[in-house]
Amino acid sequence: MRIEEQQRLLGILRHGFDHAGEVHGTGIAQSPLADFTCPKLLAAERQTFFRDTPLFMGLSGDLPKPGRYWADSETGLSILMTRDEAGAFRAFANTCRHRGAQVVPDGRGKRLRFSCPFHAWTYGSDGALIAINREQRFGAVDKRAFGLIELPAVERHGMLWVKPTPGGEIDVDAMLDGLEDDMAHWGLAEHSYGASQIIEAPLNWKLAIDTFGENYHFDTLHRETLASDIRGNLQTHDIFGRNYRMVFALVHGFEEQAKSASNLNEWPFRSMTLCVYFVYPNTIFLVDGNAVDVIRIFPDKDTPGRSRTAHSFYVMPGAKADYAGHRYEERFDSFNAVVRDEDYHVAASMQRSANAGIQSHVLFGRNEPALLHYHNVHRAALGRPLLEVASA
Numbered sequence: 001m002r003i004e005e006q007q008r009l010l011g012i013l014r015h016g017f018d019h020a021g022e023v024h025g026t027g028i029a030q031s032p033l034a035d036f037t038c039p040k041l042l043a044a045e046r047q048t049f050f051r052d053t054p055l056f057m058g059l060s061g062d063l064p065k066p067g068r069y070w071a072d073s074e075t076g077l078s079i080l081m082t083r084d085e086a087g088a089f090r091a092f093a094n095t096c097r098h099r100g101a102q103v104v105p106d107g108r109g110k111r112l113r114f115s116c117p118f119h120a121w122t123y124g125s126d127g128a129l130i131a132i133n134r135e136q137r138f139g140a141v142d143k144r145a146f147g148l149i150e151l152p153a154v155e156r157h158g159m160l161w162v163k164p165t166p167g168g169e170i171d172v173d174a175m176l177d178g179l180e181d182d183m184a185h186w187g188l189a190e191h192s193y194g195a196s197q198i199i200e201a202p203l204n205w206k207l208a209i210d211t212f213g214e215n216y217h218f219d220t221l222h223r224e225t226l227a228s229d230i231r232g233n234l235q236t237h238d239i240f241g242r243n244y245r246m247v248f249a250l251v252h253g254f255e256e257q258a259k260s261a262s263n264l265n266e267w268p269f270r271s272m273t274l275c276v277y278f279v280y281p282n283t284i285f286l287v288d289g290n291a292v293d294v295i296r297i298f299p300d301k302d303t304p305g306r307s308r309t310a311h312s313f314y315v316m317p318g319a320k321a322d323y324a325g326h327r328y329e330e331r332f333d334s335f336n337a338v339v340r341d342e343d344y345h346v347a348a349s350m351q352r353s354a355n356a357g358i359q360s361h362v363l364f365g366r367n368e369p370a371l372l373h374y375h376n377v378h379r380a381a382l383g384r385p386l387l388e389v390a391s392a
Ligand code: FES
Pocket: 096, 097, 098, 099, 100, 101, 116, 117, 118, 119, 120, 121
């Protein structure tokens, strides 16, 4: 993010810190609860968003050196990501060309050879089929034609992108659609991998995304947790194509800065704000003063009312001692106390309302414009009618 842009955002937050924060939407929109319960819609979403669309998977720090790998099945297709011997980021369908078994169990590690657990066909980090166990007994196979099936994969601005379908290319600039400056600015390639967790929750994947879409709820749902750290009802809103950026003000960082320096030029943007990005179609990306979080949200199999949140965080170079000391569990504890135990807990009750079918719609207010954006970019991709602002 350019310095001028940081100052523009700080100016908005400073004004809102002293006055009531502005609202950005033009009216109220109605959103049907059937979007969270319909198996047919989920089948279309799985294909469009989790097979046909390039996905932001993680950061360069997931694969810091040649020989590192990461196998991940959250999209529904098992994907093997590697940094090959030449240092290139590669992605493959993690499925054996012999009989289709998953070659590498989900997880991370360091290995340049991958041996399938079923009959021990062996592949390299570049996907090449290197060896067939007892080849003479099996029969002649042209190994060059039976490497792992490669998937489009691009590393840019320290971000790792994969399209879970073979063929075609990934245009990262088109996916970021104006966020390139921000991503280049954060120095993501220099962040080191911290840890990962999965949160399984009884709520639709879009409901999980929605919980990151407004801070109208901070002073109520999070009054005992996040509200003491982040100012509620105050945020900036910017749209970048299908993506979205909100910036929140940290309660203490802002007050301290306002006292010590009146000139915005001197304000350390990153240590006084939390940036929340929605990166189309399913990722929430958080930037704070010490680390960044990649939060990828997926449907759980074919169940509209269940989701899986794959959360990894990455530590900024020169981060505070807390992170240099690798106190990762504490970071997850505080994240889970807010997101899992408060946001997802209440969103699970919204899923139960949707399942009960008593109420047909819910409302997105003028102060919740990101929700309207998220739902409409998903609707547009599926050729569905957009939600309209119903009243001022
Ligand atoms: S299925 Fe992998 S070696 Fe047989």
